[in-house]
Amino acid sequence: MLDLVQNTLDGIAAGSAYALLAIGFTLIFGVMRRLNIAFGPSIMVGIFLGAWVHVQWSAGLIEAALATFIGALLASIYIERLSFAAIRGDAALASMASSFALWMQLEQGVSLAFPGRTTAFPTLPPLPDIQIAGLFLGGDDLLVLLSAGLVLLVLHRLIYHSHFGLEMRALADSAEAAAVSRININRVAFLTFCLAALVGAVAGLLIAATDGQITPKFGLWATMKGLIAMMIGGLGSLRGALLGGLVLGIVEAQAQWYLGAAAREIVVYGLLFLCLIVLPGGIAGVRDTGAERKL
């Protein structure tokens, strides 16, 4: 029983980072109704810029974090201009396919620039581990949880209490209605892309700093985790993305503990398969009957 609770705790820490990735995907998908599969790779570019600053000038975590945000933002803007702004709104497949091309381009570019298998990334500041009633929460995990929580709070405030958030939700709700209002759709879409990049960069930063090293495959990894979490939670729903991320983290942790690392991925894809069949709208899609909280 203690194991189960401990695994859940570990899973929530990992899942909070997945949730941020899923939220990044959801912001873009919700507002544009188009999938940016180069989202993970754009974060990868960010953390490599952070790692470069670290390796080149032995910069600390703060400088690396700033570089990560800038890198992810620039890569995202590049993707937005080429695959989304340049392709008309009704050609969702063309956007997805061209974002795949940019994914390959970014991954190859980074692989050429950083030929080693892994690159060092500054680690998180040491925080004391916490032990209560036989349960253990590592200092790193605590920091990840707190940072993700903070990002979620800021995001919530922005989306539900700011004018930009209102415009974003309006566009996600009905592009047709927004098109005849004063809302500048292109501007909102662009800013949403930037916001998603920053949220994703926080997730990338937390994961890279926890591991202390990164590889160009991070892009693939982040896209897969974010997509799976988003699909489990429910496409286009922010609450679903949060839930999906946490569920993914917890299921991974339990599967790893009880069935071993090899079975972990099988269980995760099994869960996704089950979700798509039993709850095609995702966890939040079914319970959420269209209340205003659906981004």
Next chain:
Amino acid sequence: MGAALEITDLTLRFGGVLALDAVDLSVASNTVMGVAGPIGSGKSSLINVLTGHYPAQGSVCFQGRPIAHLTPPERARLGIVRTFQTPRVYRRMSILENMRAALHATRHLFQGPSARRREDAHLRDGLAVFGLDHVAHELPDRLTQFELRLLEMARAHVTGARLLLLDEPAAGATSEEARQLSRAMTEHLIPGRTVVLVEHRIDLLRALCTDLVVLQAGRKIGFGTPDSVLARPDIRACLMGDPVDA
């Protein structure tokens, strides 16, 4: 009174079909221009050209300024606001939030509590004009098609629209509802605004319009005061085919 809207030689083609055929129209400031005509005569096309959704040939000036090159949101920010026969509302946002999204009153990212309260009061006043105040916090799902059109008009009202383009606001309304709508428009919506009213109901056109233009196959076939235009036998014959007639 100067012209708020000056349309010259407006032509819109869909392939080989002429939706608007060299239409000239001048709408004086703070008057209501009724637009009547059989289905497919170009009434809605005219609105779509004015909002910038259909690219047409010819010139359109709003308050003396050419606007043909402006995008739809740019025109919306000038105060050109339209409603739809099939209303376009945000279905997952409350009715009050629908109003707020249209208002977009401030450039600030966040709003202080007192500014928020003032804005809410303003929005609720707008809803009250159209009898929707009591459902402010509900989703638009519970409204009828006619009420959704009222919501669109309430939205236009609070944005301080200067040119209102109304596309059959009374379609599907009962006579009582149409009377209420007519009253709300006369007392609140129309004063201080220039309105283009596309409508099939002759009683409403007579009651609300300063001038009336009749379109047929994209061409202007009649223009003048509603009484003078509707007195012409050829116009009456043209409009007879409409579902609702006087």
